[in-house]
Amino acid sequence: MEEPVLDVRDLRTHFFTQDGVTRAVDGLSFTIAPGETLGIVGESGCGKSVTALSILRLLPAGLGRTVGGSITFGGRDLLTLDEAEMRRIRGDRIAMVFQEPMTSLNPVLTVGEQIAEAVMIHQSKSKSEAWARAAEMLTLVRIPDAARRVHDYPHQFSGGMRQRVMIAIALSCHPQLLIADEPTTALDVTIQAQILKLMLELKGRIGAAILLITHDLGVVAETCQRVIVMYAGRKVEEAPVEELFDRPLHPYTRGLMGSIPRHRPGIAPSRRLQEIPGIVPNLRAPVAGCAFAPRCPQATPRCAAEAPPLRRDATGHEVSCWEASP
Amino acid sequence: MLPVMAVVAVCVFLLLHLAPGDPASIIAGENVSPENIARIRTQLGLDLPVWKQFLVWVGALLTGDLGHSMFWGDPVASLIAQRAEPTISLAITTLLVAVFLAISLGVLAAARAGSLVDRLVMGFAVLGFSVPVFVVGYVLIFVFAINLKWLPVQGYVPIADGVGLWLRNLVLPSVALGMAYVALIARITRTTMLDVLAEDYMRTAKAKGVANRRMLFRHALKNAAVPIATVVGNGVALLIGGVVITETVFNIPGIGRLVVDAIARRDYPIIQGVIMVFSGVYVLVNLLVDLSYTLFDPRVRG
Numbered sequence: 001m002e003e004p005v006l007d008v009r010d011l012r013t014h015f016f017t018q019d020g021v022t023r024a025v026d027g028l029s030f031t032i033a034p035g036e037t038l039g040i041v042g043e044s045g046c047g048k049s050v051t052a053l054s055i056l057r058l059l060p061a062g063l064g065r066t067v068g069g070s071i072t073f074g075g076r077d078l079l080t081l082d083e084a085e086m087r088r089i090r091g092d093r094i095a096m097v098f099q100e101p102m103t104s105l106n107p108v109l110t111v112g113e114q115i116a117e118a119v120m121i122h123q124s125k126s127k128s129e130a131w132a133r134a135a136e137m138l139t140l141v142r143i144p145d146a147a148r149r150v151h152d153y154p155h156q157f158s159g160g161m162r163q164r165v166m167i168a169i170a171l172s173c174h175p176q177l178l179i180a181d182e183p184t185t186a187l188d189v190t191i192q193a194q195i196l197k198l199m200l201e202l203k204g205r206i207g208a209a210i211l212l213i214t215h216d217l218g219v220v221a222e223t224c225q226r227v228i229v230m231y232a233g234r235k236v237e238e239a240p241v242e243e244l245f246d247r248p249l250h251p252y253t254r255g256l257m258g259s260i261p262r263h264r265p266g267i268a269p270s271r272r273l274q275e276i277p278g279i280v281p282n283l284r285a286p287v288a289g290c291a292f293a294p295r296c297p298q299a300t301p302r303c304a305a306e307a308p309p310l311r312r313d314a315t316g317h318e319v320s321c322w323e324a325s326p
Numbered sequence: 327m328l329p330v331m332a333v334v335a336v337c338v339f340l341l342l343h344l345a346p347g348d349p350a351s352i353i354a355g356e357n358v359s360p361e362n363i364a365r366i367r368t369q370l371g372l373d374l375p376v377w378k379q380f381l382v383w384v385g386a387l388l389t390g391d392l393g394h395s396m397f398w399g400d401p402v403a404s405l406i407a408q409r410a411e412p413t414i415s416l417a418i419t420t421l422l423v424a425v426f427l428a429i430s431l432g433v434l435a436a437a438r439a440g441s442l443v444d445r446l447v448m449g450f451a452v453l454g455f456s457v458p459v460f461v462v463g464y465v466l467i468f469v470f471a472i473n474l475k476w477l478p479v480q481g482y483v484p485i486a487d488g489v490g491l492w493l494r495n496l497v498l499p500s501v502a503l504g505m506a507y508v509a510l511i512a513r514i515t516r517t518t519m520l521d522v523l524a525e526d527y528m529r530t531a532k533a534k535g536v537a538n539r540r541m542l543f544r545h546a547l548k549n550a551a552v553p554i555a556t557v558v559g560n561g562v563a564l565l566i567g568g569v570v571i572t573e574t575v576f577n578i579p580g581i582g583r584l585v586v587d588a589i590a591r592r593d594y595p596i597i598q599g600v601i602m603v604f605s606g607v608y609v610l611v612n613l614l615v616d617l618s619y620t621l622f623d624p625r626v627r628g
Binding site for chain 2: 056058062087088089090091092095096098100103104105106107108109117118121122153155166169
């Protein structure tokens with residue numbers, strides 16, 4: 001197998017609050033191959049965004065801290081780099097697109113400056129070269145009249161357009177890895193598809209790998225090659241995307257699939273939408289067994305007592321469940 | 327702007343004429359006959375009803391005439407002009423140094439929120455704002471002028487006599503005057519910067535690999551500029567009030583001293599004139615501040 005772009009091993013990121021320690025990410029391992037699109041899905045609070053922030057070390061200072069594991073990128077463990085080395089990687093080798101296009105751009109700087117800035121920092125280009133690149137990037141993300149619009153401010157763009165600008169910033173230095181944290185969640189459905197298509201197309205052109213964080217299985221089905229399902233800070237299942245949709249093994253994954261409304265033309269919906277009973281567990285309390293056990297329809301006494309290990313089959317389908325085997 | 331000035335004019339005039347004290351008897355001195363005092367009153371127009379006096383004053387004011395001093399007889403405008411240099415020197419140096427210092431301290435405190443530096447800066451801010459100008463002034467004189475003999479105790483040297491001397495004499499009064507102002511601006515800078523630093527776009531900047539200094543000054547400070555500029559403008563009131571006290575403490579022959587002396591003599595035209603000039607400056611500064619918003623925030627430009 002090819003050398004992965006990113007190799008995350010046993011990542012543990014905890015939040016230290018007055019009420020105690022929250023284990024937001026609790027022993028997560030995964031790899032991303034060059035040019036691959038890997039999805040991480042899970043409900044709010046399962047640790048998927050924290051994983052993304054941990055990789056670039058962007059956690060809110062003094063609150064969240066990665067306490068264990070390794071994140072190998074380009075032969076180096078990102079967790080051991082000093083801040084200056086980390087800055088050289090951010091925005092250059094690994095770039096990120098955030099969920100909220102409305103608030104993720106600086107309102108008092110022109111979009112041109114915000115794109116050119118990354119180019120100037122990382123590629124020792126002159127101001128005029130960097131601005132030329134900014135206009136080029138805006139054209140690439142299909143903003144009409146780019147040469148003029150580089151001088152506009154974020155408030156002069158719509159939400160979808162701003163997310164295009166964010167993508168332009170992220171891809172301006174041709175990163176090897178693009179982390180997209182719910183990039184389409186805040187957008188209208190019609191715009192969502194456009195943005196996803198654009199990301200995939202540009203990824204192909206630049207040759208970047210994508211780590212796509214989302215709660216939307218539909219987005220995963222359309223864009224990813226491989227998927228990780230996270231629950232309560234841990235990976236419960238991982239599989240190539242068709243495999244996961246054809247043969248979901250973990251009861252949580254099956255629950256997620258059951259909660260997607262499906263509509264086939266001409267056929268009246270025959271069943272009620274299934275929900276997963278209960279709520280996400282409190283991550284401050286230590287979990288002895290499987291974190292999903294309290295909500296699981298198939299739970300046995302063993303599930304509550306002993307944490308199930310991740311088991312893997314020949315196709316690369318991994319699952320962490322006593323009652324399911326790959 | 328004009329309505330504000332009109333209200334100021336009415337208030338100043340009424341307050342002064344409601345206050346006890348008679349300029350005529352002060353001018354006349356002791357042991358004079360009531361007839362003499364009455365004559366002086368007629369000369370100064372003080373025998374007219376208050377509303378007539380007001381109309382006379384406002385009528386002149388509208389043509390740009392601030393009137394004549396009751397005591398010196400000189401035009402108020404030229405008295406103010408003669409005393410303007412020390413006051414302008416003091417106000418401008420204090421303003422520049424205070425704004426620069428306060429913003430640096432505020433940014434530093436916000437960047438290291440919760441640290442010892444932050445607590446020292448905020449401690450200083452509370453102190454600077456609570457200790458009155460004259461106390462700071464006398465303490466500074468005691469320590470730096472009398473004990474250490476580094477700087478002159480009192481007085482003012484015009485800039486024409488040498489910039490070095492001029493500055494030496496301005497250091498202590500500027501510090502005394504600027505204390506509260508620095509405290510005020512540093513606090514608002516810290517608070518606003520903390521809000522801005524928590525914004526999503528600051529995380530975006532960090533994710534781009536922007537260095538800390540540039541994050542603070544290019545990305546954050548410009549976003550924090552509008553509230554800071556507002557306080558800088560409002561705080562000018564603090565400076566104007568402080569100038570009067572500072573000039574008295576440091577024996578600086580400026581407009582502040584002019585008005586203090588005029589109050590002692592009930593020299594109404596000078597008091598009214600100076601207050602009109604001060605409030606004009608204040609209103610003008612705040613107009614400039616409002617206009618400066620368009621410089622900082624493209625959304626205001628519309």
